[in-house]
Amino acid sequence: MELERRDFMKLAAMTAATGLAGSMASRGSTALASSQPPLPDRPDIPGVTWEKAPCRFCGTGCHVQVGVQDDKVVAIAGDRQADVNKGLLCVKGYHVGMILYGQDRLTKPMARRDGELVEIEWDEAIDIAAKRIMASDKKFGFYISGQSTVPEGYAAQKLMKGGLSNNHIEANARLCMASAVTGFLSTYGVDEPASCYDDLDHCDTLILWGNNPAEMHPILFSRVMDRQARGEKVTVIDIGSRHTRTTERADHFLPMKAHGDLAIANCIAQQLIEQDAYDHDFVEKHCNFRADRDPSAKFDSLIDHDTYVAYVKEEGATGLFGQAISFEQYKKLVSYYTPEKTQELSGVPAEQLRMLASVFADKSQKIVSLWCMGMNQHTAGTAVNNLVHNVHLMSGHWGKPGDGPQSLTGQPAACGTVREVGTLAHALPGGRIVAKEAHREQAEGFWNVPKGRVNPKPGYHTVKMFEQLCTPTDQGGDIDTIWVQVTNPGQTLPNTKKLFKAKADLKDKFLIVSEVYPTATTELADLVLPAAMWVEKNGVYGNSERRTQQWFKMVTPPGEARDDCWQTLAVARRLYELGHPGLKDKDGEYLFSIKDDDGNEVPYWEWEHYYDINVDKDLFDEYRQFTFLKHKNVAPYDELVKHRGMRWPVIETEPGTFKETRWRFVEGADVYVEKGAGIQFYHSVTKDNKAQVWFRPHQWPAEVPDDTLSLNLVTGRVIEHWHSGTMTMRVPQLRRAMPSAYVEMNPDDARDRGISNGDIVRVTTRRGELELPAWINGRAKPLRGNVFVPFFDEAAPINDLTLDAVDPFSKQPDYKKCAVEVTRLDQPSPYSLEDAN
């Protein structure tokens, strides 16, 4: 698609209309900003119609107003009626409209013929995909995304588990929040945060655990900065291994070594107990204690830390839910983590650890903990999630406005589509799992499929699925086809040479990719399906605070690009036509049948008819029935249409009236809490309405620096770019502001190696090498011994170098720790790759 001069003018106009329109006016302001008059809800531009949509990018879940003229998005404004952002947007959000109009949009299906991608017609494309799946329906994997919409996720989930009896469905959220999920499950018995963003408006202290919200969740951080600007006192404590934009605004910075977080959280518990400052009443009423193994099964008396670690090492863990231990045993184990010992393990000075513990000991303070990838992309991710919940539970800083732990997600629908719809290898919608017979039966009931249709055996988790794709069939690689939607694993999987690029040599393996632009993933695709994106299709997202958000299609997708959800349903229909038995329900009806008001089947699988009805509404309202079991009641579709998102559980207080829930498990806020209970963890692992306080020992990362590779590699995002840059690198302003990757170094580490700012250097791990410019004293500064490389740049694929070790429970990889060396180009490479094997 050529970008015509006329279109280009519109883009320029889009920028201008965007302005800082609608921002902040209702937020109070700094003295400097106060001269700005309040702005109207949205700019008044003749001929432009406006509609709501959540921002396409991050898990914050801001709402934008989208201005449309002549079937084009021409303006974006922050939505002042949205609670999340109250009119403000971050730099990505202001430019979100431009992502639709990159010059190289994919507009025609393509199939690989003799090594080249050639254009084909849609009918043929659907046929190729369907026949491939038909031929190997058990060796097929569906890989979707925390950016897929809820209906997209639900359709894929139902096709796989309810149609093909195949559990190999995963989403990229495995790489992003799986450890948060296992953390919530093992602590509270049910997934997702109990708290919400309102807490940020009430807390006295904000604790950031390996978190950089100033760049990654900018609007949430601005909520706190705005309070400070208005003169409110909010103390910000930043625990991390990198001095960031967030650190600049922090009152305390606790410089942490890799995996120090495990020791730090244990140290807070140790201090609370030693000083008898834990909340006796809260612990008594609401907490049990738990560990990987109960030592009393083997030992007659309480055992100490090192004996326990050796014991579990020998006998192995008992699984995600562990075993009950006594408070006395917990106390004895955690007593190991004195401030001095913890200083040794974490690098944080003992006096800072005492200060941190004293914050938790102070009942008059309200504390919010925030975390995201720092704690989740961690080979002890489940453990560290448990430990941070622990300190809030032990200190009783839980369940009051402004007082509680808040896990953030990176992606806009990691919660809505992946965690809630359960698009993971072991899960079913609404918090169910395939391993439980009752859950399978419920799903089979909702889908009206024969008993036994849902396979009880979990499928492959993401890393395993791609490993099986990249393993030759005759060596046991029993995944031969993967369909990727709304994500770019060719750039974002860890150790991509092993887990993705190796597919290039395996001619019998097949990759189907639904995409909007060419990416590292389409490069290896055998079939490329051009997709509609964001407001080119209907959608529903769900953000980090349980807020489900709906939007309508506003503009026509370019060329022949079509909705991902339609693609899934068209392939499903073709499978039905080919005679796949799984596409029939138990009455012989088509599994995805939708009838109109007169009872006639709507042929929505034909693109011309897809928007004859609202397929999203049909799928969403069907999915909604799944959400009641675990009290995750989402609102009906029509109700979501009226709101800027609603936080579940959404309760029908009287017929037709729906009310959202801000704080779960808290009396008065959550209707499911019994009267007089105060706080009730009604999905408790121990079935006694209590949460679990876990003992989880410190452990070192899977790969630690040594003499040859003496530094630690941390990867992550930058504010300008979303993930692999597929969208944001096509927005001129964002691309100019951050055009390419770099390696950020501590000045002392750079000096030791004779490296100065701007030098092109060699970055080496056991898996590969990359040349990058060094950036020293730039936007952020890693602590000594660490380097940081962002992963947005397709031309600098840092994930060729990262490690594919995973957390034992969540199977989430760790992108923040592996051994690395940085050398000048005129010095020999530190590590010969031949020797490495």
Place this chain on the structure above:
Amino acid sequence: MGKLSRRELLFGRLRAGVSRAVPSASTPPPPDDGPKVAVIQGRHCLTYRELMCSTCYERCPEKGAIVIEQGIPQVVSDLCTGCGDCHDVCPAPTNAILMLAPRPTINEGKP
């Protein structure tokens, strides 16, 4: 050994392999009609909205020409060479940086 100036750093000079066509700057660079100095317009700058940004500061090639005070960038006119880099990289929805002719100093034109 390769070395990039601060101006070049992050500009992807080494990335000949990937050329993603993106429209050129939406605001044309200032016409070359004499010396210029950068001026930051607060009403367009993200930092005035509690949105942290320091892109202009990070990428200014002249040490000290942009300073950040309390999170807000300011141009030190005497050190600014008028190269326009800050203008080129500002990601605010409306570019917050104007390139203006320097203000005449008090003594200018007087003997």
